[in-house]
Amino acid sequence: HKVLLLALFLGTLLYAYAEAAVRLLLPARRKAVGGELVLLTGAGRGLGRATALEFARRQSRLVLWDVDTHGLRETAAECERLGATVHTFVVDCSKREEIYGAAEKVKKDIGDVSILVNNAGVITAADLLSTQDHQIEKMFEVNILAHIWTTRAFLPTMMDNNRGHIVTVASAAGHFVTSFMVAYCSSKFAAVGFHKALTEELSTLGKDGIKTTCLCPVFINTGFVKNPSTRLGRILEVDEVVKELMEGILTNKKMVFVPSNQRFALLLER
Template sequence: MYLLFEIPLFLLVTLYSYLEAFVKLFIPAKKKSISGELVLITGSGHGLGRATAYEFAKRQCNLVLWDINKHGVEETAEECKRLGATAHAFVVDCSKKEDIYKTAEKVKEEIGDVSILMNNAGVVSPTDVMSTDDRDIQKTFEVNILAHYWTTKAFVPTMMRNNHGHVVTVASAGGHTVAPFLVAYCSSKFAAVGFHRALTAELAALGKHGVKTSCVCPMFINSDFVKNPSSRLMPPMEPEDVAKQVMKGVLTNERMIFIPPFLKFTLMLDRLLPDRAVAFLWKLINLKFDHVVTYKDAEN
């Protein structure tokens, strides 16, 4: 009997949500203050991690910077200090659980409680799956998704106790759609998107509404992550431009941050169109990047 009343209510809530989203197109979202927050960013020695660290530094945050590259992470820390922030650099291999837990304890003991966690570290092996080294596949999952569990278990309990904090998961457009020669990478990023959504639901179920979550899903970024990326409709973006959009999404507690925003519409089409039309859509977009194919058919 209750179902007869709940179905119309569901339709009303859906209509209200669409109207609210339409209105928000014309009214800027209110931004929160993050001054004084302790922000930890993995993979901050270059690219998006470095550019986002600079954005946090400009907002008077205290920064904990992790990267496997000592020179890169120390260089990022020095620039953050020049921008007026406090910054602490750590050399961490995010493929190693023990390294993450050990350094996390050091951060908590020597610096304080992290209130914004940005899981940004990532690796990629652009090659055909049959020829991808087993160790590269394993490392892709260790860095791109398993590390998220270890950092979350290390830092989020304090956020939950305080009912205050923000977890930023850097995934990818490759966490919503796929590309050949990126099988391990796309699989790990699908897992990262699922991690974000499940963690968001779990925090809500536990009543921890003060701990916010965001998932960052960019297209290609002009960095050394993949070589010579290109696209007809969505050209590669500079890390600094992506970082500004990440910051905007974090300050407004945006759950899913698609960069560029046009990507969201493309992904909707990817799910709604027939297979033949989807194939033609991605032919129009024409994604390209340097990759290696060494698999040979047994008959050749």
């Protein structure tokens, strides 16, 4: 049994190296996103804002959601300065009714969303018994349930056209665990599982034109946590993460680890 597991591990490791070598020698073709209708949740600050700006530079049409009105306006103004068409909606992604209501307005008044970026997320760093009930509920409502509600809202048209892209912003905490973040890690494990299961289901249904990407960075310096530190690795800056995310979207990469060595750490853990 141990010999079989070792052989499986070595085979997987060799495959990963071979895949990396092929990608190095034959860079993946990048798709154009100009003119695509891109909806981003949590667009008012941090990674959401930076991702919106990257799409704006590529002349995508933008639909930006956030619960923070001021941050949303600032992101929209920056994107418009880059020449993008922008529509904004103040949406609390912890509330299913608000998500479905805003989605209906988008579909009726703007058009069909072809790229959905589920980026909104919340975090509370505390041991399990110190984390309050409402904080646990909020993390699950925003970090995973919102992904499901938005996908259910916009997937039917993508299915009809067999065309689209669904991006799940998860975390390294969706693969590796860390103390004092039990509820957060649990919600991010759920987000990774959602991405994997959705990807498999779309494949089973023959909807190969709908692409999926899951972003799993170690913790990012977005200001949500003061003086952040973690055993998962160094704290990342937003710009380096959004660069890897956009590369993953443009090349239809299913799983984007930042830094990329997480992939090998995951293999070793398994």
